[in-house]
Amino acid sequence: MIGAVVWNLALLAGLLAMAGGWNDGLEWLEIPWQIDIFLAIGGACFAIPLLYTAAARKVSHIYVTGWYYMAALVWFPMLFILANLPGVHSGAQQATTNWWFAHNVLGMWLTPLGLGAAYYFIPKIIGKPIYSYRLSLLGFWALALFYSQVGMHHLIGGPVPTWVVSLSVVQSVMMVISVIAVAINQHTLSLGNLWAWKESLPLRFVALGAIMYTLASLQGSLEAVRAFNTITHFTHYTVAHAHLGVYGFVAMVLFGGVYYMLPRITGRAWPMPWAISLHFWLVVAGFAVYFISLTIGGWLQGMAMLDASKDWLESMEVTIPYLTGRSLGGTLMTLGHLVFAANLAVLFFGRTQAFEEDADDVSPSVAAQSQGA
């Protein structure tokens, strides 16, 4: 509880600080380090009890989700604290720390949170097991080993030594191994049970999100290749890719997780099940418009930037219609989020019906679809 309150207050303080112009000047590390201290405290309030709970468990086996979550809970503090230390880093060396942090926040914090959740919810909702234990081991350790070293692909062509860039490029491509292992485990299960996508709205979010992880990561491996990066660096193409990972994957999985968990935690059914579907379609349509617009716009931008016969300004002008697409897509996404917020508000503060898991011959979570979860 304390952790949740401290974390959210610190985040609010960070947002207000940034909006007012006070930031640490580094992408992914903007929140002033003075406020970061409170985020670290709040985070510790979650992490320590969770790890202790895992250590004190009565069941011997740790399911794959547990590996991802425990690892994330120790990786993130190490990344967060080292990168945010004031007065330690500067210049081009700080740039390498910056991108070590930023890409590891994606690969060793957000990705484990999302993958761990997908590994839990997909089999739970469908009622069938994950394909291969060995593949889940491979996926996890390959992620740890390779993902941790990919960060310098953000500095291709930049003022840092070639050896560290090349190292990151190679590790970025090696990630394909981890990605395919996870994909086999998760997508054969979800795509082999398409009936469940119709029956369970939370599954739709989670399974689609998990597929987006595969796509985003394969795209990422491609973008790390120097020839490709030369075109896409500094463009909206990268922005689209980043959102495919953080929104298309992580946010979608988290939406699904919330839709699944809250009725079970609160004992209340979702008051507006139709709104879950509306949320889903708004964000899917919105994000599709967003992603496609910025991907095309960014590519054209990159090609124009490399064309010495064109003035640089043309590379910016070519993006304008696609930035309009971005605004349209983003608006649809925002509407979807407002729908989500409305459902949450009524769930917590309004009148609801009691949530009951149905004890039918189908998986209980699926039968509970009638109540929107």
Next chain:
Amino acid sequence: MNRVLPLIIVALAILAFATLFLVAGPAMQIRSIDAPDGLAPYTQAQLNGRAEYISQGCVYCHSQQPRSPEQAPDVLRGWGRPSTPADYVYDEPHLLGTMRTGPDLLNVGARLPSQGWQLTHLYQPRAIVPQSIMPAFPYLFEAKDQAEDDDVVVPVPARYRPEGKIIVAKQQALDLVDYLLSLDRTYPAERVDLRDNGFVAKEDS
């Protein structure tokens, strides 16, 4: 895999291993670099201006890392020679940037050395580049009826300022422009061995 402590220890060890390569290794190479002769430390006004650059979020549209000719025509755009780690020894935090919604700025002080241009452009970018999508920063300036003795009057064309008023730069705008004009790394490159050129340079190109 059923034991918590070994899992955590190995996971942390793997990250530490990566950190050795991505953080410690480059740090050992880069932090021992001397400042180039051609690079002076920032003055206090320039540092204040740099803080303004950070506060206004300029890094989100502008990079400060020209690429090498083997990779991209950055130098042909007047953005300067490829930068090396030596060019950033006084930069804390670094402002390398990741987007080119606007042009690269590492050598903007050499390319556009006019204070009047920079102030006008900050006040209203579209006064100079009509197609620009850069935000305007009028709040870094003051519209007055008459200039006082110490005021720096910005040469904004009449149709871009309120009727009958002149535009005077506030201290933040002056400091920011001081910083921008200090962005000049045209001295000869040092430690070129420590930059990445995108591709291996070909013999015949």
